[in-house]
Amino acid sequence: MNHLAPRQGLFAVILLASFCLHLLVLALSSEKQQYDYRTNKGEKIVEQLSKEALVAVSNQDRISLSVLANRYQLDSDVARLTISGADKTALVQTGVAQNDMGQVIEKPIIQNNQQVGQVAITMKAVSNGEVLASQWLFILGSAVLHIFLWFIYRYNARPTQEQLLQIGEKVQQRVALARFGVPTANVSQNVPQDDKDSEKQTPPSNERPQATDNKTGEKAGFSIQSYLQQQQAKNPSTSQNIATTPTETADNLPKNLHQQTMATEYELALQIRFYDEFKLLERLAPEVAQPYLHLCEQLLKRACDSLLGQRQSVLNQAVKSVTLKQLPYFDKHGAVVHLTGKSEEVTLASVLLAKLILILNQVVYEKHRELSRFALPMSVGVSTTQQFADVQHLMQSHAKEDGLLLLFPKNLLTLLNKSVQVKHINNPISIAEREMVRYEGLSQVFMKELIGKRDDILTSTERYQMSQPI
Incomplete structure (x- = not known):
């Protein structure tokens, strides 16, 4: 008869808590990593765009600015890109998700120590679903590992015959x-x-x-x-003549005790x-x-x-x-x-x-x-x-x-x-x-x-x- 390992429910709760903590730590670390990556990327785009759009902003050339903006708004991490004039009037505004709320990075356009315009870019917010989807292999491996630990515990923690006797x-x-x-x-x-x-x-x-x-x-x-x-x-x-009760027959004794x-x-x-x-x-x-x-x-x-x-x-x-x-x-x-x-x-x-x-x-x-x-x-x-x-x-x-x-x-x-x-x-x-x-x-x-x-x-x-x- 196989006896079950003790406190399997408690061990299952511990494994479930461990798996949830793994997911939480994974989500937080991936979110922080994605946030830093998009911040650096947005700063580089704003820096480069402010230099390229200097002449077009001075001349209020909306066509040239649109061409420049379309080159960057195709990036999947960019939600909205706005180029404004000196009076804060938007000359060009584009993006694949202009209503999304995310990190905003701004940089003024300077010419002869005078601000002639401004470039503002909004990066897409980091989504937990996106993080989990990108880390599916790790999540699957962690789930398999915890299930494997569960079966190891069920097999190895079963009491031995010696422990049952004790x-x-x-x-x-x-x-x-x-x-x-x-x-x-x-x-x-x-x-x-x-x-x-x-x-x-x-x-x-x-x-x-x-x-x-x-x-x-x-x-x-x-x-x-x-x-x-x-x-x-x-x-x-003479002691051999003592009778035994039905429940104390020779079948209950080791065989060698009934030999001569x-x-x-x-x-x-x-x-x-x-x-x-x-x-x-x-x-x-x-x-x-x-x-x-x-x-x-x-x-x-x-x-x-x-x-x-x-x-x-x-x-x-x-x-x-x-x-x-x-x-x-x-x-x-x-x-x-x-x-x-x-x-x-x-x-x-x-x-x-x-x-x-x-x-x-x-x-x-x-x-x-x-x-x-x-x-x-x-x-x-x-x-x-x-x-x-x-x-x-x-x-x-x-x-x-x-x-x-x-x-x-x-x-x-x-x-x-x-x-x-x-x-x-x-x-x-x-x-x-x-x-x-x-x-x-x-x-x-x-x-x-x-x-x-x-x-x-x-x-x-x-x-x-x-x-x-x-």
């Missing part, structure tokens, strides 16, 4: 914000009620975290701990870092920083539990063999998540979990900025445990706001071809940079599932208990 994510984020943006009647009337369960960040400087935060944090992580214990006690093959997976297991590491260009977190007061880090940790645990839990959804079935090695925790340097599982599933799970964390943080960050509270964007790097140090080094120079970097062996990277879009960086200067790729997009099925999980995490209040609003 727009879709932003729209979903706005919808999620609007969904729980109903104000309450309590003290914090500007804070939506549902946001209080998902935005446990920077408290006022006069409020300190209470002891109940640790208890509620344990409740939020209990489901993840239980899940890990169940995964260690159960045989991974290899017995080799991999351990991948997700490095979650704050995108803190100005080192704000280091200068933040502890009573503000700790609740914010606690919120980030709880959201991370929710994301792990939602993606790796035993649920009957497309995403959970795609990564059913993946387990969380240990519970993650957040500090000022971020967090690290270790995943283990079969190669196809753990590779996909690492990307899905990283993207889920990023879109969760995008909503929380935008809402906190709207409420003038402290928050930071994030960036994530994913690699094998052997390449952990390489990704940590690459993130220092290549990380972007809400960006995802992947550093996988070639055999793992090829497993993502059908579900994840990636792009190599330009002008790599090391082996690690040549092997590293940036996340560019996700399949539509997986992206819709991630957005649904994000909304469930942010809006659920029964399964998770958060600390007091901050």
Whole structure:
């Protein structure tokens, strides 16, 4: 489906205004040029005619004056030509347009320091129609050029598939914000009620975290701990008996996820870092920083539990063999998540979990900025445990706001071809940079599932208990 370029009407108005300005400038410049040309031409005719008509004017010879005047009145630029005597009486008056109003040029006829007559010539006025008719080629070329620019804009300004995906994510984020943006009647009337369960960040400087935060944090992580214990006690093959709903059939999953997976297991590491260009977190007061880090940790645990839990959804079935090695925790340097599982599933799970964390943080960050509270964007790097140090080094120079970097062996990277879009960086200067790729997009099925999980995490209040609003 071809999408139209944005604001085509506005661009068309700009092009039309540009074309009209071109015509206006052309008319003014051509008119000035024609005026100067006819002025110089009229002065030369009057100068020459005053010399030739000297004898005929002295003798009042109208026949000779008529012959002289007819030689100049044939010029297309001359509207009227008049030769008068000493008493201002017209001796000869001729011209092809004697009633036209135009520039009048006069010159007296002098003989022996005495005026014996006068020559007056009226040049034709410059017509805009005449100017435009003489410049038709320029006008046509300008019109063709503006039409050509119009088609270039319509073709090149169409949004790409990557931009459409980004727009879709932003729209979903706005919808999620609007969904729980109903104000309450309590003290914090500007804070939506549902946001209080998902935005446990920077408290006022006069409020300190209470002891109940640790208890509620344990409740939020209990489901993840239980899940890990169940995964260690159960045989991974038992999870294959979980039925799927009609809308979550194998047709919606990449084909390679339903093939017999290899017995080799991999351990991948997700490095979650704050995108803190100005080192704000280091200068933040502890009573503000700790609740914010606690919120980030709880959201991370929710994301792990939602993606790796035993649920009957497309995403959970795609990564059913993946387990969380240990519970993650957040500090000022971020967090690290270790995943283990079969190669196809753990590779996909690492990307899905990283993207889920990023879109969760995008909503929380935008809402906190709207409420003038402290928050930071994030960036994530994913690699094998052997390449952990390489990704940590690459993130220092290549990380972007809400960006995802992947550093996988070639055999793992090829497993993502059908579900994840990636792009190599330009002008790599090391082996690690040549092997590293940036996340560019996700399949539509997986992206819709991630957005649904994000909304469930942010809006659920029964399964998770958060600390007091901050």
